[in-house]
Amino acid sequence: MTVLVLLDHTDAGEPRATAPELVALACSLGEAEGVWVGAAPLPAQLPSGLARVHRVAVANDWAPEGEHVAPVVSEAVAAVVDATGASVVLLASTFENKDVAARLGALHGAGVVTDADSVAVEHGTVVAGKTVLAGTWTTRVEVVAPLAVVLVKAGAADAAEPAAAPEVVEHAVAPSYVGGLVEVVERTERAGTGRPDLASAQTVIVGGRGTEGDFGPLEELADELGAAIGATRVATDEGWIAREAQVGQTGVTVSPRLYIGAGVSGAVHHRGGMQAAGTIVAVNNDPDAPIFEIADYGIVGDLFEVLPQATAELRRLRG
């Protein structure tokens, strides 16, 4: 069974953190082949285990920066599906890729599962595991179409090690009429934060309104724990931290081993994006804050006291 992996990458051609995870997962299902869309240079090293990589050049006189828009990417993936007879496509579960998957579903008959945290082949069909209803239920979903497109959450598998890039197969697609209609007026890629990727981090520290805009104590604890920093919508609305840090129903979904919420009330919209975390720690000075209903370890206290003390004690304990 051929399993295609869309190798998400930066505009400059650096694979995203999810790419090696998806490749490892694909290898556990069948013969893994990569799909690389666009003109960005293929890196010398790619996640190990790929039998080959399909580089799809987008023939577009009209919009060189438009090659990452969903219609174009979905057409590129569809072209490689046709060429290889692949029956499974794995994509990182991002909002952009959901648009790609939706088009593969609507136009190419694929069955689509979003936000999967596991994927297996059982009796010849693809079965994905996912949590639903704000992380309160777990489900197993079977794809009953000849082409299964599964959007896999960050952190669902251990990343494959890098290896020399395998054989490259060249393809070219001419974008459809609709693909050509999207004009990218402006695109600014954001630089990384220097911390682990929020969606896939093992430890996530989230600040809410209670920080009053001072993320300093969270940053220091994050340094100590190697954590990513997230935020509630209030904190991003206030402009205290970048939008992409928003955790929740309409932001990033995280399922780290450890979540620490500081000055976060635990609104249902926020819980939707973090309730599947392994261990939930909450620091809030209101004993009635709803986050305590789901916290494994709750501290009623002032985050400006508790966090610095925890950081100092961790340094001491670990020498």
Add this chain to the structure above:
Amino acid sequence: MSIVRGGGTKVGQPARCRVTFPAVRIVVAVKHVPDIQADRTLGQDGRLARDGGDGTLNEVDENAVEAALVVAESAGGAEVIALTMGPDDAVDAARRALQMGADSAVHVLDEAAAGSDALGTAHVLAAAVRKIAEDGPVDLVVTGMAATDGLTSLVPAALAAELGIVALTLAVDVTVADGAVVVRRELDHADETLRAALPALVSVSDRANEARYPNFAAIMAARKKPVAVWSLADLGVPPDEVGSAGARTRILAAEPRPARKDRVLVTDTGDAGAQLAAYLVEHKLA
């Protein structure tokens, strides 16, 4: 669907919302979902229990309706049609849109549509938009970026794909001018401004606007607004293409996650930070 109708700037409009087309028809797709504040459960079949009676308009769809109304208002004389699909009480979602200011509503009501997956839903909605377009071209379709029940975010792009139009998704800002829609979006790794000629579909984020709250007069006025009820047969959609029969994914098992055990709640008396550090080390989390 085709169509942007011809130009002409409206006189007397402030420059900020200069509009260069006389009228648009906008369809806004809305969904009735179980209240996320209430306990939600899955049934034996893995489908969401929708009989709780505490359903509501999907929150982000309020932002979609708001965006549609703002575009319509700036266009002067535009028509906004709310479209929903679902069982009897789904009409409440459409009613809410009417209260907010939509002109009319369409409710696709058919038992055979129950159990549709996101792609099945998009298929039915596309057929409904095409039928709406029989009375006059539809220029813009607006949806929310996600529904709080399934949270797949697949419907907007799938609906646009079925209609053969562009989808500009996750908009935090929407402007319609000169026969085109311009959308600003904030993605995980990039910020973008995208532009496409109408007709197009836009999905809006909860950050796109503050949805208006209908006043009493608006609520009363909504009662007189027309709600058309269409079946799959009216839409020419064969029942086996949608609903559980047409679904391309099937839920094999659904279980509530086990309750968290051994939970601790401490009140800081001066050493809670140190205790937390010890807890993290003990549980190998640090």
